[in-house]
Amino acid sequence: MQRVILQPSGNKDAREHYENTIQSPVSISVLAEYLTAADIELIETLYPDGRVPTWGVTPGKGNVNVNKWGKIQVGDVTLFSANGHVFGSGVVTHKLHNKDLAARLWNYDKEGQTWEYMYFLDEVNSHQIPYSQFNQVVGYADNFVIQGFSVLNEERSERILTAFDLMSEIYLPEVTEEEYMEEVLRLEIEGDLDTSHSGRGRKEQPFLRKRLFKNKKSGYCGICGKHYPVNMLVAAHIKKRSKCSREERLDYQNIVMPMCKFGCDDLYEKGYIYLKDGVIHKNLSMPVTTDLLEKIVEIEGQSSLHWNENTKKYFEWHAGKYNLTVTH
Incomplete structure (x- = not known):
């Protein structure tokens, strides 16, 4: 299941990073100085124009962000927010940990950390979703404000992705053949309902589309x-x-x-x-x-x-x- 990543971007560092590495994507030639041949081969396939929207998070105090970053997978949707609304989104295509590359792109913050837990995006789009509308969809309090990097659970993610039509049909979470087989058996037992409303078939469709289109x-x-x-x-x-x-x-x-x-x-x-x-x-x-x-x-x-x-x-x-x- 694709998840939603909340990324508040109102402070000076975040605004600059969004301008410098999302709105102005990073050249593959820069990435190639720091990444493995396998990573570069994948990125060249995903970004034939050689321009890669790039984001990252710091480890955080007590490495609080590391486990959150670990939950991110291909197909997840990042929502960028500031000044009372969600202003942008992007779909995760690949992630990696690289401190040297992060320092090259963004230097270090005042705590001496860099945004080394990195991921790359595609399908970057602009939005104008006020917090009031966002909160209503997710079920948050009216005065909730997005603060801090976080990865939402499946239920809340599904609400957001459906309400704002954010799901990618290109970048899909990896589903193993074993998981697909389990899904087929589950649907057989529970019955085939409308997958778009019941939440069923979440693994079946990504599995089939990935086999047909292979992230093309x-x-x-x-x-x-x-x-x-x-x-x-x-x-x-x-x-x-x-x-x-x-x-x-x-x-x-x-x-x-x-x-x-x-x-x-x-x-x-x-x-x-x-x-x-x-x-x-x-x-x-x-x-x-x-x-x-x-x-x-x-x-x-x-x-x-x-x-x-x-x-x-x-x-x-x-x-x-x-x-x-x-x-x-």
């Missing part, structure tokens, strides 16, 4: 083949998710494919199109309008790279749902 910022629709940002692609089940057996859900490498939100996901899900031998066909039994038919004709006859001997049975189930024959 763009990808190809498995139906029309067009190239889109990943936030315009869904991890769609070839066979309807609620109709999958446990074994089929665990066959995640074959049961899911990317589909775009520009129509392909709904056209397939609602049965206006189906695949036969890897080729897209229109469903002649479905009533259509002239405009909808025009959309279907655009992709009819195209081949999908996701059709193979392992996925064939799922595509055939989909066609069979609409009494279509796809075998010779």
